[in-house]
Amino acid sequence: MTDAYAGPEGQADPTYQRFARLAQAFVGAPVSLVSFVDDVGQVFPGALGLPEPWMSRRGTELSHSFCQYVVSSDAPLVVADARDVDFLRDNLAIPDLSAIAYAGFPLHDLDGRAVGSLCAIDDQPREWTPEELAVLSDLAQACSSEVQLRALGDRARRAQRSATQSDRHARLMLLMSEAFADAVSVDDVLDTIQRVAVTAAGSRRTAVAVVHEQVLRWVRYEQVDGVPAALWGDVPLSDTRWPSVAAVTGDGPQIFEDGAAMAAAFPSTAGLGGDGALAILPLTAATGVLGAVLLRWQLPRGMDGELRSVLSALAAYAALALDRAQLLEERREVAHVLQAAMLTDLPTVDGLTISAAYAPASTGEDVGGDWYDAIALPDGSTALMIGDVTGHDMGAAALMGQLRSMLRGLTWTFQEPPGAILRRLDDANLGVGLRATGSAVLAHLDPVGADGGRELRWSSAGHPPPVVLRSDGAAAELEGTPDLLLGFRSGAVRRDHTVVLYPGDVLVLYTDGLVERRRENLRAGLARLVATVQTVVPGDPWALIEALAPSTLRRDDVAVLTVTLG
Structure with a gap:
């Protein structure tokens, strides 16, 4: 395409962008669109992943449109490879927009007419699953409601002036x-x-x-x-x-x-x-x-x-x-269920009882980026992780999944202290353009030593401190100043802190939703946590959530990971 292009051009719309983000997060396709078609072409007020110059122009001629067939038929169009479909194989969306696999569902106006589509596009052949198509269908219905509500608003404003x-x-x-x-x-x-x-x-x-x-x-x-x-x-x-x-x-x-x-x-x-x-x-x-x-x-x-x-x-x-x-x-x-499903099963490690719980926010409309993880490493140590990606929407949940997977891979591949691994995570996070920000604690728990204890080495990227309940019933925060949050600077200083744990001790890692309350200092929440771990069932993360962040008080997602030494 040249600068002489005179086809339709659109503008980004925050609400339709949100629907495109939801479609991309649920289905995982590289491109998602909310598009509208007329006799001249199509525009994309909601778009993610389009190549340039189309992402900036937010519009194409009908020569580049699959959406026109969704509108003309008023029915979903689902293809695994457009190059194998007679009426699509010559469409310029294939070479110019890398549209190979396509799943689009119609959007309807107040009169029930199809006017556009919500779609997901992949640049590789793809068989769309029934679950993916069901999500796209539901999102298209919700997006249609938005179209109709706007039309009603426009109708009201026209009536006011008439x-x-x-x-x-x-x-x-x-x-x-x-x-x-x-x-x-x-x-x-x-x-x-x-x-x-x-x-x-x-x-x-x-x-x-x-x-x-x-x-x-x-x-x-x-x-x-x-x-x-x-x-x-x-x-x-x-x-x-x-x-x-x-x-x-x-x-x-x-x-x-x-x-x-x-x-x-x-x-x-x-x-x-x-x-x-x-x-x-x-x-x-x-x-x-x-x-x-x-x-x-x-x-x-x-x-x-x-x-x-x-x-x-x-x-x-x-x-x-x-x-x-x-x-x-x-x-x-569904989003909360999917977020919980991204949290893998915990490993079985001799001498350790590892338990975890994740509870979504009980009010509001968003999901979050809280997560936990544990890995049994080849050298006999156990890696323990907990974190919270900034944000409270599907984008945060998607970033959480990517950042968590990245940290798992780095932890397994490099036999290094936690601080060094977090530095590598920052480098990879920023280097590949993910740029997820948030907090995390990474800890390595060594095998049993000669004195029966295990050394815990941990590093904090701006995360609330771990808490330890000793076998004699005393509880305390682990001492160690947290370093810079993740995602802000490569090569940031990441310090390691150590403590020795013994049989009967319980380590508690958690996200800030467990301790934070509105109009209250964080120190008060941490003090409440230290007092509570001494009164609830040791090593039971659900008991902590019910005691400190029950559904009636919970305004944020909460993740808790506990490790009990046997």
Whole structure:
């Protein structure tokens, strides 16, 4: 391509970049794209791994597009080697973008039309696994929700500008668009539904239910005088006596101008909740009916076209946001499982009991970069490692996997003290361009000596100090000033520290999520750890996590590695 190139060019978009990062992290392909196609070409607001100049231009002509076939067919396109596919073998994406293996799933707009794709590309032939394709499909659905939410926001902003008489309605649309755009988790979405319903529709009370298996479960509601508490229990979807069931099983919104109108349609509701108007709106997304939102007004009122339009928009925004939050929550759960799966089985070493535990953060939407490891070395010593890569997202988890594997290889290959190995890790980390930053402790535990003890030699790259519980019940931090964090400078000073451990002693390595708490000095957390290791079951990492970072308090991932000398 020359500088005379006049094809389409795009710009990076932070949200679509995030979807591209998730696809790359889960599938492990060199290139991942969020692309949109029109009659002229395609643009990539989300892109990782493209060669230049395409990465900078973020666009190509259709001569370089596989995405166009995903859009035209409105179906996934999955090929192991594009050179073997008749309609792809002459596509210029093969020589110019190194697109050999391709897996792309369609993105849909508000009208259900395919407008682009989320895809992964490999420069080598590749058979895509069912698990990889399932992840890409789920991410494409979540990305489609983002496309649709943006379209709804654009529609609201256009309505605001269109005419003076619709100004208030447009402001409400914009309010809802922005409110739901900021809602990330399922709890955020449920809270936003209740808040926006009161603001936009003027209802006195709001309740939200979700479909769970074959029941409708009320997850947000307010107890009301005269309404039995049992009314908020799970309602089987087969129980057609209730307007809420009718709304979610296909009859559409249930809107009544007063209590008498509702009782006439559903006699089971007579005398419940007063005489005010009521609306029950199904929350319908591409994946199905997710639940319902109930709005109750204090007095009877007419349901004019403007209010019905507001209610319709509220249900649409809420359903799209809830669908996106549920999909991303499922992906986060998968991410935590994958992160834990990267932590290999611990070795069996005579005279040592090595145990470990990893607990993800109990709140928030991100995964982290915490890890642990242990290796039985050829010289009879045992290498022990723990670390925390900077960041709390899939990128951090991916960097963690690479840095951990690099340290394993260096530890096995070079029979050197821990400080020297960490220096090599810095050189390799920066030299290959990984540039992962974070903290770590690397320790070597020698075989049993003549006096029955084992020398522990350790080095810390900015990591909290190890703790030792002695056989007599005394516990203390190991003394040794931590050196510079990993990933900042090659050749940084890495000092080794030594201590002798004896049978019955317990070594505890951990990440900062075990001891750090908001608005508290780290020294207080370390003191609490030293005191706690003397009271819980020795050598039980889960006991430490439950005592110091239970799920109710845990705001960060936690990894703990313990070694008990026999």
